[in-house]
Amino acid sequence: MRDGVSMISVCESGVAVEHLHVLIDGVNEDAIALAHYLSHHARRVTVLHPENCEPDSIQGAFDTDGRSIESRPRAEIGEIADAGVLFISxxxxxxxxxxxxxxxxxxxxSNLADTILRDASGPTIGVTGSAGKTTTTFLLTAILRNSRFDVLGSTDYRLTPSGPGKAMLDAIASRNDTPWLVVELTSHHLDYLTTSPSIGIVTNLFPDHQDWHGSFxxxxxxxxxxxxxxxxxxxAVLNFDDSEVREHFRGLGRGREIYFSALGNITDGVVIADGHIALRSRGACDRLCAVSELRMPRHHIPNALAATAVAIELGVKRETLRDELVGFQGLPQRCHFLGKVNGVEIYDDTIGMNPRKALEGLETFADNSLVVVSGGALQSQGGEKRVSSPLEKADLRLFCEALLKKANVIVLFDEGGDVIEQTLAETGRELPAVSRAENFEAAVLEAVRAARTGARLLISPVFYNPPSDTRHFLADLIGKSN
Structure with a gap:
């Protein structure tokens, strides 16, 4: 945290809060941490709580070092005349x-992520994209840490839900030195950002969260x-292969731009060339490692290129970079091999709660090689509708067409399963064996029963499925089998 951090007016370094009355939306763990943090700087802090929340039951969470933190119902925001800023949940x-x-x-x-970027004492790296954010953040944090950078990564504290939260805010508040921050940022964070990171990485962009934002x-x-x-x-570090990134993010910042391309379509930048991850620069090609040496799922390679581009920019030694790339095996819930159940290999891609993300995982497997479990709820716990826009529905059709190529057996569950089954039928193509299950757990068990020994079972929801419930069930299932 900077000494006497400049606080809240919008200035060149973003929204600042000193001497203002600030409002904080929500009473979850992150909101409480933010209220405590801002109480050291703002003139007054008021937390806006839901109507069904009794003020007396939450006030104890806001008592801090003699500094008063008030709470009022959200509906009363219009009655608070002297507020200067709202921190949004x-x-x-x-x-x-x-x-x-x-x-x-x-x-x-503003919001918590904006506060972290604004008040960080050292340089910041932000990672966004429709897919690959967590993987890129985790890998880059590991590369820098093993290169003896003093670094804090948002993936140090949590992989799901993604991005910075209470733990990272507490970390920057308690340190007086200047660590690097590597922060995953979703569109939910970025909607209210007023401060950009020193290095910004954009992995890709495709239709997602249409119900949340209203349009692509x-x-x-x-x-x-x-x-x-x-x-x-x-x-800015940009994916040249993604037309949305190439056309709509170029020239946004005032600094330099570095590109990466898994298709090798650039003369300068990090590429896949002649079967190697390599740096092209001034006509030369510096090979870092062979693609055949990589242990990560193949659809993570563009994320590795993004992390590599930043590592080279920051002077990481080639040997250290190569070791990290070759040693990285991917993250949980991202086409991650869990183990075997009754001789069936289980692959967990439950982070694929979007047709395009699910498609990327599906395409890493050979044709006619899978038993696939898909489905889920049409609405997340936060109320966001899934696969609701024409663009997302077009991606769902692409997923279903790939599913017909990759899967011998398909097990569907919940309302999302109904939508997938209808979309499969609309393709007009011959369907593999398709069965229905009451819920996620029943679908996985049915898929294991239907699979032959030595088969591969891919769990790829497409629609919403609570990540924590999924993780615990699969851990128990694998544990009982071993």
């Missing part, structure tokens, strides 16, 4: 009445905040 959609009223009152908008253009605009506020000395 990650679970609050852009169309929420609290956001609308804050804007109509002229309040500035609004979703893209939120993502663009990663680079909008960069300064002349900052760096």
């Amino acid at each position: 990650l679970s609050t959609p852009p169309c929420d009445f609290v956001v609308d009223r804050a804007r109509s009152k002229g309040l500035m908008l 253009e609004a979703y893209r605009s939120a993502k663009q905040n990663l680079l909008r506020f960069q300064k002349s000395g900052d760096v």
